[in-house]
Amino acid sequence: MALRAAVERSVFLSQLLLTGATLVLATISFIIDPSNLASPMFFAGVIGIFTVTGLAAAVPWGRIAKTWIAILPVLDILFIALIRQDQPLLGATLLFVFPVIWMSMHFGLWGAATSVVLPAVLTWGGELIRDGGTAIDPAVLPRLGVVPIVLGFVATTVYTTTRRAAAQRSLLQQQADLFDQALQSSRRQKQTLDELFDAVDFGVIGFDGSGRVNLINRAQREMVAPFGVGDGAIVPAVVYREDRTTAYEEEDRPFQKALRGQVIDRETVWFGEPGEAQVAILTSSRPVIDEHGNYDGGVIVFRDITAELKAVKARDDLVASVSHELRTPLTSIVGYTELALDEDISDSTRAMLEITSRNADRMLGIVADLLTAASESTQTLLMVFAPCDLAQIVRESIESITPVASISHITFTTPELESLVFDADAFRLRQVVDNLLSNAVKYNVPYGRIDVSLTATSEDVAELRVHDTGRGMTDSEQAHLFDRFYRADSVRNSAVHGSGLGLSISRDIVHQHGGELRLESARGKGTTAIMTVPMKEREAAGDASSESKVTP
Incomplete structure (x- = not known):
């Protein structure tokens, strides 16, 4: 409907432009010589143009084919030719410009050509008729030649300008369509992200380079609502450190650090006043960098881990309680079994008691590991540093584990171990070496091999390597090796027993010695455990023993 109205308008x-010019021309002609209007040809030309104007206004041109509209400028050319034929000196030839512009603009190349050729034919034909139909007066030839030339330039200019404008409009329309598509896509993505952020159960805050918050999801609003934080705020005015009582200084608060573009990795803060209901929030943030490498805002994530911390504490309390309850009867079993073994008993009875003793010792070891893991958050682990020989510790550990390895026909390959003496806790290092060798035996294959090497690097660091020819581990299993209570799915349901604590405790012991413990493994190619410990002396006797907290 709108398109039809635009065409008709x-x-x-x-047509109205030509009508106005014709009216002005007729008025001037009447003023100069009133008798001009009495000429039938002049009068017919003027009335014809007015009639065409009436047709332009009355006919619904928007409902018929565009080609039919060309009749109007063609009729205009005919009526202008009548006016010029009657009054050649009046300047009516200039009126041809209006239909030329019209046809060149709206009817393409054929319209432009027609609008030039038709006036030229009519003009030359009119002169031929005026001169008796035999020949044209040579004196008027220059004037007649100018008409098609001028109209040709006008038609060419209008046609090329129209095509250029149409191409520009098409290009602009394409760009507008692309922009509209991009805008719609951006809106859909924003809506999807908004729905996604509102669906997750952790808080998300986004901000731009000037620190203005531009995103707060539903979970974040719900997280801070119980602490009197209104819609205009994003976090409580006061938050507390991990001890739950020490408030952060304004510039040290995680959100303020995130606004400065700093990276925050899993920092725990507490919402709520001490003595009241508090919530533990795990906080992380990352800055956003634009394409020029400049800071352009960031994102900070808040996750409620209160339930997780309570579950961990409840588990540790349960493990500690059960372990304490088990230790007393197990100690009694071990003691009485050893007393029974000292008696004069039959070989069969001795064999059964030895089995009982070994399993009781194993249970005591597991209980000790459980107690160590459960106590790490509340107690300290005593470390006694004194000169010790790591090579001797390794030899004793191999000697102790060899009977167990021989059951599966596993052999040890050990080059000559050179003495490495330095200050360390011999008991704790023995615990680490025992664990590494025990794992190498448990997760090896029958008739497998264990390669043990001990060297001192140029940086005065002792390096112990324990390589087995066992089943190896996948990348996903290696990612959780040092997690407490973790056991890989491949061995969880196997005959290989374990608590999932040995490596975690061993790594903590090595860390307390200033060293590192890592494992390298590939599925089907075995595992290599690498322990590095600095060989250094403690400066003062007062440092010979120290208490340090075991941290996971």
């Missing part, structure tokens, strides 16, 4: 306005 364009047709009428195009």
